[in-house]
Structure formats: C-alpha cells, structure tokens
Amino acid sequence: MNYVIEMLNIRKEFPGIVANDNITLQVKQGEIHALLGENGAGKSTLMNVLFGLYQPEKGEIKVRGESVKITDPNVANRLGIGMVHQHFMLVDKFTVTENIILGSEPIKKGTVDIKKAEKEVERLSELYGLRVDPKARIRDISVGMQQRVEILKTLYRGAEILIFDEPTAVLTPQEIKELIEIMRALIREGKSIILITHKLKEIMQVCDRCTVIRKGEGIGTVDVADTNPNELASLMVGREVTFSTEKQPAQPKDVTLAIQDLNVKDARQVDMVKSLNLEVKAGEIVGLAGVDGNGQSELIEAITGLRKADSGDIRLNGKSITNLTPRKVTEAGISHIPQDRHRFGLVLDFPIGENMVLQTYHHEPFSKKGVLRYKEIYQKAKSLIEEYDVRTPSVYTKARALSGGNQQKAIIGREVDRSPDLIIAAQPTRGLDVGAIEFIHKKLIEERDKGRAVLLLSFELDEIMNLSDRIAVMFDGSIVAEVKPEETTEQELGLLMAGSKQQKAGGQ
Amino acid sequence: MFSNRLVNILIPTISVFLGLLVGAFIMLGFGYNPLTGYLSLWEGAFGDSYFFGETLRQVTPYILSGLAVAFAFRTGLFNIGVEGQVIMGWLASVWVGLAIDAPMIIHLPLVIIAAALAGAAWGFLPGLLKAKLGVHEVIVTIMMNYIALYTSNALVRNIISDGQDRTDRIPETASLTSEWLAALTQYSRLHYGLLIALFAAAIMWFILNQTTRGYELRSVGFNQDASRYAGMNVGRNIILSMVISGAFAGLAGAMEGIGTFGYQSVKGGFTNIGFDGIAVALLGGNAAIGVVLAALLFGTLKVGALNMPTGAGVPTELVDIVIAMIIFFVASSYMIRWFLLKMKKEGK
Numbered sequence: 012m013n014y015v016i017e018m019l020n021i022r023k024e025f026p027g028i029v030a031n032d033n034i035t036l037q038v039k040q041g042e043i044h045a046l047l048g049e050n051g052a053g054k055s056t057l058m059n060v061l062f063g064l065y066q067p068e069k070g071e072i073k074v075r076g077e078s079v080k081i082t083d084p085n086v087a088n089r090l091g092i093g094m095v096h097q098h099f100m101l102v103d104k105f106t107v108t109e110n111i112i113l114g115s116e117p118i119k120k121g122t123v124d125i126k127k128a129e130k131e132v133e134r135l136s137e138l139y140g141l142r143v144d145p146k147a148r149i150r151d152i153s154v155g156m157q158q159r160v161e162i163l164k165t166l167y168r169g170a171e172i173l174i175f176d177e178p179t180a181v182l183t184p185q186e187i188k189e190l191i192e193i194m195r196a197l198i199r200e201g202k203s204i205i206l207i208t209h210k211l212k213e214i215m216q217v218c219d220r221c222t223v224i225r226k227g228e229g230i231g232t233v234d235v236a237d238t239n240p241n242e243l244a245s246l247m248v249g250r251e252v253t254f255s256t257e258k259q260p261a262q263p264k265d266v267t268l269a270i271q272d273l274n275v276k277d278a279r280q281v282d283m284v285k286s287l288n289l290e291v292k293a294g295e296i297v298g299l300a301g302v303d304g305n306g307q308s309e310l311i312e313a314i315t316g317l318r319k320a321d322s323g324d325i326r327l328n329g330k331s332i333t334n335l336t337p338r339k340v341t342e343a344g345i346s347h348i349p350q351d352r353h354r355f356g357l358v359l360d361f362p363i364g365e366n367m368v369l370q371t372y373h374h375e376p377f378s379k380k381g382v383l384r385y386k387e388i389y390q391k392a393k394s395l396i397e398e399y400d401v402r403t404p405s406v407y408t409k410a411r412a413l414s415g416g417n418q419q420k421a422i423i424g425r426e427v428d429r430s431p432d433l434i435i436a437a438q439p440t441r442g443l444d445v446g447a448i449e450f451i452h453k454k455l456i457e458e459r460d461k462g463r464a465v466l467l468l469s470f471e472l473d474e475i476m477n478l479s480d481r482i483a484v485m486f487d488g489s490i491v492a493e494v495k496p497e498e499t500t501e502q503e504l505g506l507l508m509a510g511s512k513q514q515k516a517g518g519q
Numbered sequence: 520m521f522s523n524r525l526v527n528i529l530i531p532t533i534s535v536f537l538g539l540l541v542g543a544f545i546m547l548g549f550g551y552n553p554l555t556g557y558l559s560l561w562e563g564a565f566g567d568s569y570f571f572g573e574t575l576r577q578v579t580p581y582i583l584s585g586l587a588v589a590f591a592f593r594t595g596l597f598n599i600g601v602e603g604q605v606i607m608g609w610l611a612s613v614w615v616g617l618a619i620d621a622p623m624i625i626h627l628p629l630v631i632i633a634a635a636l637a638g639a640a641w642g643f644l645p646g647l648l649k650a651k652l653g654v655h656e657v658i659v660t661i662m663m664n665y666i667a668l669y670t671s672n673a674l675v676r677n678i679i680s681d682g683q684d685r686t687d688r689i690p691e692t693a694s695l696t697s698e699w700l701a702a703l704t705q706y707s708r709l710h711y712g713l714l715i716a717l718f719a720a721a722i723m724w725f726i727l728n729q730t731t732r733g734y735e736l737r738s739v740g741f742n743q744d745a746s747r748y749a750g751m752n753v754g755r756n757i758i759l760s761m762v763i764s765g766a767f768a769g770l771a772g773a774m775e776g777i778g779t780f781g782y783q784s785v786k787g788g789f790t791n792i793g794f795d796g797i798a799v800a801l802l803g804g805n806a807a808i809g810v811v812l813a814a815l816l817f818g819t820l821k822v823g824a825l826n827m828p829t830g831a832g833v834p835t836e837l838v839d840i841v842i843a844m845i846i847f848f849v850a851s852s853y854m855i856r857w858f859l860l861k862m863k864k865e866g867k
C-alpha cells in the first residue's frame with residue numbers, strides 16, 4: 012500500500028498524563044485523512060509529534076516508506092510536512108510576505124530579496140486559489156486570510172503533506188466553503204492532507220478516510236464512504252450522541268436586557284453599531300445571527316463594558332449599565348463567554364485553578380481581607396473541573412497546557428457557575444467536540460429554564476436554529492429582523508443576514 | 520531527567536559557573552593565575568569577619584534594588600528607573616534625617632518612610648504616563664534617572680548645604696548603623712538595613728503571591744486584555760506596580776544614605792545600584808528568594824574584587840568583566856535552557 016505517512020504505535024506522555032498511547036495513523040498519497048477525537052483526546056499532540064515539536068516515547072514514523080526521526084520542525088519541513096496550527100503563529104506587525112518567508116528568506120547580495128518573495132507568494136496563491144494581499148500587515152487582515160497565510164507558509168516551504176489542526180473552528184461559513192475548495196485544489200496538485208475537525212459534516216463532505224482516537228488511544232480507521240455521522244460520533248465518544256437538543260418551549264418573563272438606540276464605534280472611529288434596539292427576557296435564549304463583522308463583537312463589548320458606547324442606553328433589570336466598568340457590569344449580574352478565549356478568556360500563564368476565579372478572587376471565600384485563600388480557590392476549581400468535564404492533569408496545570416476544547420469548557424464552567432441574570436455566550440462551542448457541544452447546549456437550556464436570560468452569538472446557523480427561542484438578525488450594525496426558529500428556514504436566515512431582505516427595522 | 524523546577528535552579532547556576540570559567544580564561548590570557556585570583560576574591564569576601572560584614576553591607580542595597588526591578592517586571596513593566604529612584608530615596612532619607620529633630624523611635628521610621636515615598640513618587644510619574652497615555656516606561660524612566668541625579672546634586676549643593684560637595688552627617692537618631700553589628704565584624708560598616716532588606720523580600724513575596732492585589736498585578740503582567748475582561752483596572756495596577764517598585768528602590772537608597780554613608784554627596788555619575796538591580800533581578804528569576812541569593816552573589820563579587828589587586832595582582836576591572844560575563848550568560852540563558860531540554864529529550 013502506498014502510504015506517504017505512517018505513524019506506528021505512537022506513545023507520548025506529559026507529566027501526569029498519557030496524551031497518546033499506541034496510536035497508529037496511516038495516510039495514503041493524495042487523500043484527505045480526518046483525525047477525529049474528543050477534546051483532549053490527543054489529536055494536536057499526535058500532530059505535534061509528526062511535526063517534530065514533541066518527541067514520542069515509543070513508536071515509529073515512516074515518511075514515504077522510510078523510517079525517520081523528526082527531531083524538530085525543520086526536519087519536518089525538509090521531509091515535506093507542513094502544519095497549520097490550531098492557534099496561529101504569525102507575527103502581527105509583519106506583512107503577509109514577511110511572515111511567509113520568515114526563516115527561509117530568499118537572499119540576494121546579503122539582503123532579503125522581497126520582490127522575488129512577493130512574486131513567489133503571488134504565484135502560489137494563484138495556483139491554489141488562496142487570495143491574499145502580499146503587502147498587507149497581519150494585524151489588519153481577517154482571520155480567514157491569516158489562515159490562508161499559514162497555508163501559504165507551508166506551501167512556500169515545499170510541503171507535500173499538510174496538517175490542518177481545527178482550521179474551520181475560527182472561520183465563518185463562507186470562509187469554510189472557500190477553505191474546502193482550497194483543500195480540493197491542493198489534492199488536485201498531488202498533496203496529501205490530514206484534517207482535524209470536530210464537525211462531522213465536514214468530514215463527510217471532504218474526507219476519504221477517518222482515524223478515530225479516544226482518550227489517547229487509537230480506536231481505528233474507517234472509510235468515510237461506508238460510515239455516517241452517528242457512527243463516527245459514537246466511535247469517538249464511546250456512546251450514542253444526540254444531535255439536536257431536546258427543549259421545552261421557553262417561558263419568557265420580565266425583560267432582563269434592554270438596549271435602546273445604541274451606537275458604538277470601533278477603534279478606527281467607524282460606526283459599527285447603529286441605533287440598535289434589542290431585548291432579552293428572563294427565561295429565553297435569543298440568538299444573534301449575522302455575518303461576522305456586522306457589529307456583533309462591538310455590541311457585546313459595549314454591553315460588557317469593554318468598549319465605550321457612543322450613545323444610547325443599555326439596561327439590566329431596569330437599571331442602566333451603559334458605560335459602566337467591566338467590573339461593575341459583571342457584578343450587576345452579567346457573565347460573558349468571550350469569542351477570543353486566549354485574548355480575553357484566560358490568563359494562559361496562570362494555573363487553570365487560578366483562572367477559575369478570575370472575576371471573583373476578591374470575594375469571600377476566595378479571599379479574606381485582601382489575602383487569597385488558595386484552599387478555597389482550588390476547591391472551587393476542582394468542583395468546576397469535575398462538573399464541566401475539563402480534562403487536565405491537575406488544577407495546578409497552567410491553562411496554556413490544556414487542549415483548546417478543555418480551555419473552552421473551563422471558561423464556560425466559570426461563567427455559568429456565577430449564576431448571573433444574563434449570560435452572553437459568544438461562539439460558546441467553538442472548538443468543542445460533539446459530546447461537549449451537546450453538554451454545553453443542555454447547560455445553556457438548563458440555565459434558561461432557571462429563569463436566566465441568554466444572548467447567544469454564533470456563526471453556525473445549526474446552533475442558532477437549535478438553541479434559540481428567538482433569533483435577532485444583525486446586519487450593518489442594527490437588528491434588521493426578528494424571527495422564530497420554527498417559523499423560518501436556513502435559507503431565509505441567510506438572505507436576512509446578507510441584508511437583501513428586510514423584515515421590519517429594529518427590535519420590538 | 521530534569522524537572523522544571525530543577526531547570527530553573529540549574530540555569531542560573533550554570534550561568535554563574537560559565538561566567539567564572541570565562542573569567543578564568545581571561546585572567547589566564549592576561550598572564551594572571553586564575554586560582555590565586557579567585558582565591559583572593561573569596562578571601563576578600565569571606566576571609567574574616569570584617570570582609571564578611573562588608574559583603575553583607577553591599578548585599579543590602581542590591582537586594583532592594585533587585586526587588587524593585589523584579590516587582591515591576593512581574594507586572595510586565597521594565598523599570599529602568601530604579602537608579603533614579605535609589606538616588607531620590609537616598610536624598611530624601613538624608614534630608615529628612617537632617618531637617619528633623621526627634622527621638623530615634625520616631626526619627627528613624629520617619630526617615631525610612633521618606634525614602635520609600637521619594638522612590639515611590641519617582642516611580643509614580645512613569646507609571647502614570649504609561650497608564651494614561653501609553654508612553655513607554657523605559658524611555659520615561661531613563662530620563663527620570665538623569666533628572667534625579669541632577670536634582671539631587673543641585674539640592675545638595677545649594678539647599679541642604681552651603682555650596683559644599685556633601686551634606687552634613689545625619690544624627691544618630693536617624694541612623695541605621697549598629698554598634699553591635701560593627702563590633703561583631705571588626706568595625707565593618709554593616710548596619711541594620713540588612714534586616715529591612717530581608718523583610719522587604721518577604722513583603723514582596725507576600726504581596727505578589729498571597730494577596731488579591733498581587734493576583735491582579737500578576738494577571739496584568741501576563742495578559743492585559745483578560746485582566747480588563749475580568750474587571751481589573753489595568754491602569755491603576757500599572758501605576759501601583761511602579762509605585763511599589765519605586766518604594767523598594769527608595770529603600771535601597773536609604774540603605775546607603777542612613778546606613779553605609781550617613782550623608783548624600785554631589786555625584787559625578789550614577790551609583791549603579793539601580794542598574795545592577797536589573798542584573799540581580801534577572802539572575803534571581805524575578806522571585807523574592809532568587810533576588811536575595813543573586814544579591815548575595817553580586818555583593819560577594821563586588822566586595823571580594825577589592826582584594827584581588829592586593830591579593831593576586833589582578834586589576835579590579837577584570838572582576839567587572841567577570842560580572843559582565845555572568846550577566847551575559849544569564850541573559851542568554853535561552854541557550855542553556857535549550858541545551859538542557861535537548862539533553863532531557865535524549866536522556867529519555
């Protein structure tokens with residue numbers, strides 16, 4: 012059999028945990044091979060082993076039939092292995108081209124030949140349909156384009172085998188479509204791809220075969236043509252998974268969050284939220300649907316006090332919270348699961364335990380008279396980690412060492428546990444496996460039924476349709492329509508989100 | 520093979536060792552015997568109780584200036600201004616010591632507090648500019664160093680004395696000198712300040728690791744966005760960090776002002792206590808205990824060096840080179856870490 016990559020019986024340990032145990036992964040030339048497993052199952056670890064970032068304790072790696080030792084990423088590059096990481100590794104202040112050539116710059120007379128590099132970047136981007144602006148700076152471009160830069164980085168180094176670690180978790184549906192086209196173009200040019208994703212639909216759509224790992228152990232490899240999402244899910248979790256969450260009709264009560272005529276500018280002083288009106292009642296989940304960049308982030312930042320509102324009024328339980336500090340907003344009864352978990356959600360260099368009291372450290376019992384009480388802090392952390400099934404060697408492990416999905420579960424646990432009146436959940440299930448998504452959805456509905464108001468921001472229409480009791484569509488800074496999930500279709504939502512159809516201006 | 524904690528201890532140890540090794544080669548290169556050189560350095564630092572007393576005296580301000588740099592660093596700030604804060608603390612301690620007449624029980628604490636406040640004020644301004652206007656603290660603190668130096672000189676010459684190069688000696692009631700400690704060490708200049716420095720190290724550890732305030736300071740140091748999200752006031756923490764850092768630096772100045780010398784003089788240049796504090800903090804890994812140990816090393820080298828010309832004929836400049844070597848190897852500890860990790864991998 013013609014395998015380009017063979018990882019045989021790989022074992023990788025971290026202090027206190029076996030991340031990979033006897034895993035075998037064989038990738039055929041020219042296929043898209045899915046790697047599926049729960050959060051913390053060890054997918055990223057396995058790929059980091061293949062990319063030379065970690066050395067396995069046991070096992071053998073073969074590239075094109077030859078046994079190799081991949082001691083660092085340079086060796087991987089030379090073997091034609093490239094990786095697009097779960098969390099991007101780009102230099103913010105550099106241009107697209109500079110980032111791509113970093114570490115293997117073309118040299119002419121002792122200086123970097125930037126012209127030649129730009130040409131090469133353009134050639135590659137045309138060949139694979141990877142639209143980028145070679146001269147733009149990373150901090151000015153969208154997440155989707157940053158990802159294309161990461162892909163170009165690997166191609167520029169001559170990668171034949173590409174590893175994608177959860178590439179679609181950070182993308183909008185439109186960008187996902189583009190990425191799938193790109194992957195198909197790569198295969199046409201004779202490359203092979205290993206794709207990590209939690210979205211079974213994507214596996215069914217583009218992958219040829221799928222290897223499943225569970226809790227660090229290899230479960231097996233299946234042909235995608237012979238399987239279905241349900242089977243994949245149960246292989247990976249080890250039990251049946253339900254896809255749509257059961258819920259009773261909402262019983263909305265008093266208005267919890269009321270926003271009137273809100274205007275918010277972004278850092279460049281551009282109006283992002285324009286005369287927006289919105290209400291969320293206790294006991295209901297309002298889904299905020301919209302294409303990324305239509306002011307959703309600014310809206311949420313204005314509610315939570317992270318960004319100044321220009322004008323307008325935001326009320327929580329009838330009291331104005333407009334332009335209060337984040338601390339005051341939090342204490343007024345709002346929890347916030349932020350969209351960018353690394354930037355806002357966690358202090359990555361703190362132990363995960365200390366991260367669990369990020370907003371409450373100054374309250375009893377976590378501190379008394381300004382002195383921390385670590386015993387109480389870690390006790391709380393332990394109970395949250397158990398309740399939300401956060402998989403970590405211990406509460407003392409740095410948040411940085413947790414798998415992406417487990418970091419997310421930790422944040423959700425912390426935010427829901429504060430029993431707020433309003434939960435703002437921005438992309439709460441980003442990067443979570445199907446089992447964890449099911450669990451988080453159940454939790455949010457449970458909170459709703461306890462009489463809490465939930466504002467859900469998501470770019471996944473499935474999630475919006477499944478979870479919301481009411482959907483507010485945001486376009487160009489305002490709410491252009493409000494619909495009930497049972498009275499609409501994904502098509503209609505799509506049209507509303509594109510702004511091509513106006514139902515009624517403003518909220519109620 | 521090595522645990523993380525072990526690596527953290529190994530790195531500075533290896534750095535120091537490599538520095539000494541390179542220093543030995545340099546001595547050899549210039550035709551001096553490194554063995555007698557290092558032996559007389561050791562003699563000069565620990566040879567008898569007088570030398571030992573002097574070493575501890577030198578360690579005292581180093582601990583405090585090291586703590587000052589380390590404290591700011593833990594909040595993500597690079598306080599290059601410790602030098603200026605030391606000078607202001609020194610000046611304030613002597614000035615208040617001379618200006619007031621009071622029994623020791625009031626006078627001494629007052630003088631020490633004045634020094635801390637002066638250093639704190641000198642740290643406050645860069646902190647404020649950083650927090651409110653985003654001006655980088657490194658640039659401001661460098662400027663503040665010069666302002667401190669020349670302000671102090673002008674005040675000493677024109678206000679505190681009548682055109683003299685130094686102030687009068689402070690009265691006994693404002694002094695840290697200790698008859699008892701001096702007698703114990705053959706009349707070295709060792710003074711009670713060492714206790715203050717050790718106490719300050721404990722305070723730093725306590726603030727950073729045991730209080731909610733320290734939790735905020737560390738959090739801001741690691742991730743400002745998440746700290747803001749969590750409801751912390753980032754600006755206030757930046758200012759506070761600079762103020763506390765400045766207070767430590769001011770105390771370092773007091774150690775010289777009312778401990779070692781008893782007066783302030785017109786200075787031709789910087790004291791270097793603040794700048795050496797950067798190296799001390801770096802070597803000590805920005806932790807309280809580490810800073811105390813690193814200060815011990817620096818004090819030893821500084822004082823022991825004085826004995827090298829007489830003991831082994833080696834010029835003191837060479838000791839400065841050795842110290843520079845050690846700092847060099849600490850600063851490039853990345854190299855050593857990389858090497859250790861590689862050994863760790865292969866050792867498995």
Ligand SMILES: Nc1ncnc2c1ncn2[C@@H]1O[C@H](COP(=O)(O)OP(=O)(O)OP(=O)(O)O)[C@@H](O)[C@H]1O
Nearest residue numbers: 025030050051052053054055056412413414415416
């Ligand atoms: N550097 C590290 N140090 C210690 N433990 C680690 C480290 N990296 C990963 N782990 C642990 O190894 C396990 C596997 O993590 P990994 O990141 O491979 O999971 P994953 O399958 O990619 O999960 P996700 O879908 O959430 O990204 C986790 O329990 C994680 O906590």
Ligand SMILES: [Mg+2]
Nearest residue numbers: 055097414415
């Ligand atoms: Mg992962």
